[in-house]
Amino acid sequence: MLESREITMKFGPVTALDHVSLKLEPGHIYAMLGPNGSGKTTWMKLATGLLKPAEGEMLWNGAPVGVESRREIAYMSTEPYFYSWMSIRQVGKYYQDFFRDYDPARFDALLARMELDPALKVKNLSSGMMAKLKVAVTLSRRARVWLLDEPFNGIDLIARDAIAQSIIESAGEDRIIVLSSHLVEEMEAIADWAVFIRKGVLVESCDLEEMRQRTSQSMADRYRSIYGAEKEVI
């Protein structure tokens, strides 16, 4: 189980997350939702151990996240992060060198599905190709947890379908998948649990099916009812 307990993160005077407590159980695909600056990316980076919290703690199976949890938690940042001198093949080799759960055959299959040439240099990739590479190499890990920050960003419809298919294939009883995206309708087709965050505060974490029955709203409508009021005030 991936759990944040009263986690708080500050960037100078800005509080990105404010005492967020959240438990993510295996066997679910979570849609992490919220407008820009709500704290979704910060929460994911804390879960990976890239950020150190100001208060609270992030736990993986009861132990604080760190070196050991990084063996089982795969993170895909929304920004490109590969070394510019690498080729796509070398990116795969890098993951093979450091992650025991990396599956090179799956990487090759995902590259083929995404129509990416392994010989291409990272520095020559378009933003769409870079986005596809990030998804392909992250899903090539047989991780216990995948944290995918904006996996559909800058990707055409066909490739989005390929990514959605790959994500669904990766799901399992012992796996946790966390997605963040502004494409709420697309996420609704994949996720079975929704986490709503607003201005660094957890608003709601709920089973999607249960939420639909309780509120008679789709995830997109629920999103509008939670965040739409803010826009009206503005």
Next chain:
Amino acid sequence: MLKLIGYEFRKTWFAKVILLCITALLELVFVIGLLTSDESTIALSAMLLALVATGGVMAMGLISVTILHRDMNTRQGYMLFMTPNSCYKILGAKVLENGLTILVTGAFFALLGALDITLLFGHYKMIDRMWELLTSFMTKMVPQLNLQGHVIFLFLISSLCSWVLTVLTAFFADVMASSVLRGKRGGGFVAFLIFIVLNVLIAWGSRQLTDARIFPGVESMFIWTSVIDLALAALMYWVTALVMERRLSV
């Protein structure tokens, strides 16, 4: 660890190739000068080689500091810090790669210098005599001075160890700027001050430890200072990795 070191080497590979190319070019000019007995070419290329040797060793250290800075302050750092490696291991790989690079670069230029001097002595017999006169004069002026090969070698090792310690001090200051002082007004300036103050303290402490002993010869003094520098470098590494592990957010 070896894989981490390999990737660190790859990050500085381009700078190393450029340094090698410049050195090869200057060496070629030096040899052409010797073959054509063009003394001004020999003098100019020898001076430039000495400059490149000193600058090259220093540049290797400075480049590693800029790479650490980039790893801590750009998205590329995710590649490093999302791997299941502790900051001790990550920094250790950087220190080992850089320490080895500095030592190998230093040894390479020392050997090249020895080769060039030998070639020069072979070409101009009178230089041999001039060198003898110079060493004899300097030994009379400074009786403790010993210009034998092994002493020069120990002096070079001592200088390289001192540079490795300086680079590690820069690592520490940069880690402080990127972690504890990040987002604070004047953080970069404070980190620079930390670097300067630490260097002054290290120089003072090292001198106290050296002055307190009586050395049978200059060789043992160089060995002693090298040991002190390496011990301080190890301490600096540990403190830096500790700060990274506890406070660094990338």
